[in-house]
Amino acid sequence: MSAVSVESWPHLFTPGEADAPVLLTLHGTGGNEQEITGIVSHLWPGAGVLSPRGRVSESGMNRWFRRLQEGVFDVDDVIQRAGELADFVTAAREQYDLADRRIIAVGFSNGANIGLATALLHPEVLDRVVAFSGMFPFADRDPIGDVSAVEVVLLNGVADPMAPSASVDRIEEVAASHGAKVTRHTRPGGHGLAQSDIDAAREWLAGR
Numbered sequence: 001m002s003a004v005s006v007e008s009w010p011h012l013f014t015p016g017e018a019d020a021p022v023l024l025t026l027h028g029t030g031g032n033e034q035e036i037t038g039i040v041s042h043l044w045p046g047a048g049v050l051s052p053r054g055r056v057s058e059s060g061m062n063r064w065f066r067r068l069q070e071g072v073f074d075v076d077d078v079i080q081r082a083g084e085l086a087d088f089v090t091a092a093r094e095q096y097d098l099a100d101r102r103i104i105a106v107g108f109s110n111g112a113n114i115g116l117a118t119a120l121l122h123p124e125v126l127d128r129v130v131a132f133s134g135m136f137p138f139a140d141r142d143p144i145g146d147v148s149a150v151e152v153v154l155l156n157g158v159a160d161p162m163a164p165s166a167s168v169d170r171i172e173e174v175a176a177s178h179g180a181k182v183t184r185h186t187r188p189g190g191h192g193l194a195q196s197d198i199d200a201a202r203e204w205l206a207g208r
Contacts, residue, residue, distance in 0.1 A: 004087040006095045009052055011088075012037060013096055016048030021102040021208075024089065024126070025051040026111030028133075030061035036108055039193075043106065043130070043202050050092055050103065054110070056081065064114035065137075071162065078117050078137050085114060086122035104128040104205070108193060109162070113137040116152060120144045120175060127151065128208060130201045133160060133191050135167035136174065148179030153204040155197040157189040 012033045016022065023044060027035035033053040040049050054064040056077075065081040066074040089103060105115035105126055112134025119126045121143065129152040138144075152175065156168050165186075172182050185200040 004084060004091045006088065006091045009055070009088055011052040011092075012049060013051070013092070014049040015096065017046040018101075020044060020046045020048060021104050022048035022050050022098060024103050024105040024115070025049060026064065026105060026107035026115050027051075027054065027062070028109035028111050029058070029063050031108075031111070032062055036106070036111070039106065039198065042198050044205055048098075048101070050089070050096075052085070052088055054114070055084075064110050065117075071164075073113075073137060073139060075137075075139050075141055078114070079121065079143060082114060082117040082121050085118045086125040089118075089125050102128065102208075104130065104208070106130040106132075106201075107134065108132045109134065109191065116171060116175075119150050119152065120147055120178070120180070123147045123150045129153070130205065131155065132193050132197055132201070133157070133163050134171070135163040136171040142174055144174065144178045146179055147175065150175070150180040151183075151208065152180060153183040153185065153201060155185045155200055156187075157191060157194075158186055159188070160190045162191045 033051040054062045056063040066077040107115035112131035115129045117137040119129045
């Protein structure tokens with residue numbers, strides 16, 4: 001039994017259709033549990049929604065883990081918070097009687113990073129991630145084990161200063177080296193969420 005209390009973690013839950021997956025929506029810096037839930041109907045109509053709020057505060061903005069400065073993450077905190085999110089997902093699966101329904105993370109920016117970290121560290125809990133404008137969350141470390149059950153899609157702008165292509169290259173290479181199946185969609189432009197990203201994510205999800 002997880003030590004995480006679902007009731008004490010701010011979140012939204014909508015069950016959706018019983019034969020559809022549940023999308024774990026993970027907001028970006030400064031967002032909350034409502035921020036990207038609207039994307040679900042564009043990605044998988046009828047899917048359930050499990051949308052927690054990041055529990056780290058940076059100058060009053062909700063985040064999923066601490067950072068030392070822009071683009072420089074506190075990797076120990078990333079690892080700790082990924083464990084907490086994995087515990088939350090495990091507890092929510094029991095709390096909401098989700099049985100064998102697949103839970104798929106859909107994260108934007110900071111939310112994409114925690115989704116990737118959680119899947120790569122806890123693949124037994126989370127094994128599918130849609131990462132919009134995400135990057136490698138472990139800096140110069142590689143704490144990843146066998147993630148051959150994990151599938152992720154990386155959706156990034158080529159001119160994104162907040163999630164540089166070199167960091168996206170690194171997560172693609174490192175995750176694949178540990179067995180993950182990585183799909184990558186690149187578009188012109190920078191940090192954000194474009195229609196082409198949504199279209200590519202929907203196509204990827206349809207194949208899952």
